[in-house]
Amino acid sequence: MKIILLGPPGAGKGTQAQLLVKNHGFHQVSTGDILREAVKNGTELGIKAKEYMDKGELVPDSIILELIEDVIYRQKSGEKNVIFDGFPRTVVQAEGLDKLLKKYSDKLDSAILLKVDNEELIKRLTSRRVCPECNTVYNLITSPPKKDELCDICGSKLIQREDDRPETVRNRLRVYRKQTEPLIEYYLKKEILKEVDASRSPQEVFTSVVRALKL
Ligand SMILES: [Zn+2]
Numbered sequence: 001m002k003i004i005l006l007g008p009p010g011a012g013k014g015t016q017a018q019l020l021v022k023n024h025g026f027h028q029v030s031t032g033d034i035l036r037e038a039v040k041n042g043t044e045l046g047i048k049a050k051e052y053m054d055k056g057e058l059v060p061d062s063i064i065l066e067l068i069e070d071v072i073y074r075q076k077s078g079e080k081n082v083i084f085d086g087f088p089r090t091v092v093q094a095e096g097l098d099k100l101l102k103k104y105s106d107k108l109d110s111a112i113l114l115k116v117d118n119e120e121l122i123k124r125l126t127s128r129r130v131c132p133e134c135n136t137v138y139n140l141i142t143s144p145p146k147k148d149e150l151c152d153i154c155g156s157k158l159i160q161r162e163d164d165r166p167e168t169v170r171n172r173l174r175v176y177r178k179q180t181e182p183l184i185e186y187y188l189k190k191e192i193l194k195e196v197d198a199s200r201s202p203q204e205v206f207t208s209v210v211r212a213l214k215l
């Protein structure tokens with residue numbers, strides 16, 4: 001089974017992906033990770049990708065798709081249950097992925113959309129705090145430090161990252177909507193979009209995800 005998780009920043013995609021990996025043997029294919037890995041190992045694709053990265057340019061979709069092909073079809077015997085992470089982000093990328101899967105008589109089975117309304121997302125994202133000394137991440141709502149805004153591990157005063165300030169958060173959400181809404185439309189038309197209410201606790205959301213995937 002090949003799936004993708006869609007949803008805005010703060011919807012809990014990472015948490016749900018981890019739960020699928022842990023409980024249902026999925027393999028998470030994160031384009032960020034495989035890109036870094038290829039660059040680190042100096043593979044042919046890694047060297048090509050690095051040329052773009054060094055110039056501060058986006059790595060072309062064709063290279064990302066080849067990396068994905070390497071990981072899920074050329075290494076070992078091929079991964080059966082895959083969650084795509086960080087890709088596709090645009091309709092063009094989605095079409096590229098479909099084409100690649102088709103080459104191996106495979107297909108994307110489900111696109112799970114984690115739905116959370118804007119106000120809840122803003123609340124979640126602006127509640128994030130980080131320790132400037134040891135980089136431990138907290139959330140004042142879901143995983144607060146034991147002592148009021150102080151790091152549990154090293155006792156430093158927690159800070160809010162620039163990325164998590166209300167204005168930046170609103171902007172990140174605008175960018176997400178603009179980029180991803182066409183993708184939602186794309187998978188809706190293909191009749192593989194499944195919506196899950198992600199405003200609940202991670203465990204409740206996971207129960208719905210499992211049900212939506214018929215696992
Ligand atoms: Zn700390």
